[in-house]
Amino acid sequence: MPDHRSRLRTIPVHTLANGHQLVLHVHEMESGRPGPTLGVIATIHGDEPLSIEIVRRLLQEVDLSRLRGRIRALPVANPYAYQSSTRNLPLDMSNLNRIFPGDPDGMLSEQLAHVICSHFLPGLDALVDLHSGGIWPTVDYAYIHDEGADLSRVFGLDLLFKGPSYAGSLGNHARQNGIPTVVSELGGGQADNERFIGRGVRGIVNVMRHLGMLPGRPELPDRQTIVHDIRILRPHHGGMMLSEIGVERLGQAVPVGTLLGRVVSPYTFETLEEVRAPFDPSIMVLTRQRFTKVEPGDYGFMVADGAGAETV
Numbered sequence: 238m239p240d241h242r243s244r245l246r247t248i249p250v251h252t253l254a255n256g257h258q259l260v261l262h263v264h265e266m267e268s269g270r271p272g273p274t275l276g277v278i279a280t281i282h283g284d285e286p287l288s289i290e291i292v293r294r295l296l297q298e299v300d301l302s303r304l305r306g307r308i309r310a311l312p313v314a315n316p317y318a319y320q321s322s323t324r325n326l327p328l329d330m331s332n333l334n335r336i337f338p339g340d341p342d343g344m345l346s347e348q349l350a351h352v353i354c355s356h357f358l359p360g361l362d363a364l365v366d367l368h369s370g371g372i373w374p375t376v377d378y379a380y381i382h383d384e385g386a387d388l389s390r391v392f393g394l395d396l397l398f399k400g401p402s403y404a405g406s407l408g409n410h411a412r413q414n415g416i417p418t419v420v421s422e423l424g425g426g427q428a429d430n431e432r433f434i435g436r437g438v439r440g441i442v443n444v445m446r447h448l449g450m451l452p453g454r455p456e457l458p459d460r461q462t463i464v465h466d467i468r469i470l471r472p473h474h475g476g477m478m479l480s481e482i483g484v485e486r487l488g489q490a491v492p493v494g495t496l497l498g499r500v501v502s503p504y505t506f507e508t509l510e511e512v513r514a515p516f517d518p519s520i521m522v523l524t525r526q527r528f529t530k531v532e533p534g535d536y537g538f539m540v541a542d543g544a545g546a547e548t549v
């Protein structure tokens with residue numbers, strides 16, 4: 238049952254060979270009082286279901302009697318990738334978040350991206366694009382760029398990454414079109430779900446307070462750390478990753494050379510590879526629970542260069 242306080246509309250995308258109609262479901266929560274329009278989008282990557290729950294809770298918890306403006310929420314931007322729990326859309330193997338603004342005459346994912354850009358983005362004053370770590374990894378940070386930096390700050394996560402924006406990402410496209418955007422990376426890996434969901438909802442409420450859509454001031458941590466250099470540590474061997482760094486240590490610094498995890502063969506039990514912290518110190522950005530499956534080239538761990546970090 239959709240929340241009766243929000244209106245559900247569907248946006249047709251295309252008909253597939255199996256006869257199914259791909260449609261996007263958009264929730265519009267409107268107060269009737271003038272104010273900005275905030276877009277919230279989730280599940281551009283299909284293996285990040287936590288973000289859907291952040292959207293659902295947000296729409297449940299927002300006090301409609303105090304709202305100004307409207308929320309436009311698209312909880313599942315990539316339904317077929319969600320169905321298969323994969324980052325990419327399996328029908329054409331594409332990463333939707335590298336092909337925005339898409340192409341109305343392009344391949345399947347490009348057509349989907351085009352529909353999102355032409356039917357979801359227009360009229361937005363700001364956008365929150367929710368991501369998480371995927372099926373196995375867990376993350377905890379938000380991107381910050383010069384345009385919309387205030388929104389990234391008030392989203393209120395402890396760790397902010399001021400790095401290059403991926404060409405073809407929705408955030409990049411939205412910013413280029415004058416829509417300030419927060420891209421958050423929260424949770425995943427089925428670790429500590431409630432805490433990450435709560436922080437996601439609080440982040441969006443903070444953004445709404447900052448924009449004057451809700452009364453009150455954003456709730457912010459005492460200090461936030463901005464990092465400029467993040468390295469993805471992708472293993473060269475697949476198997477079982479035995480992580481030495483629990484999810485509770487995300488955002489914390491470890492000395493250079495610290496053993497982050499070992500890739501162990503699930504067949505022979507031999508250690509195939511050790512993954513160690515490359516920076517002195519290394520701030521943990523992405524980690525895994527103790528036992529997770531890993532393939533060569535996966536997101537093994539992510540760490541930030543602590544020496545170049547600034548505290549605000």
Ligand SMILES: [Zn+2]
Nearest residue numbers: 282285368369
């Ligand atoms: Zn993602």
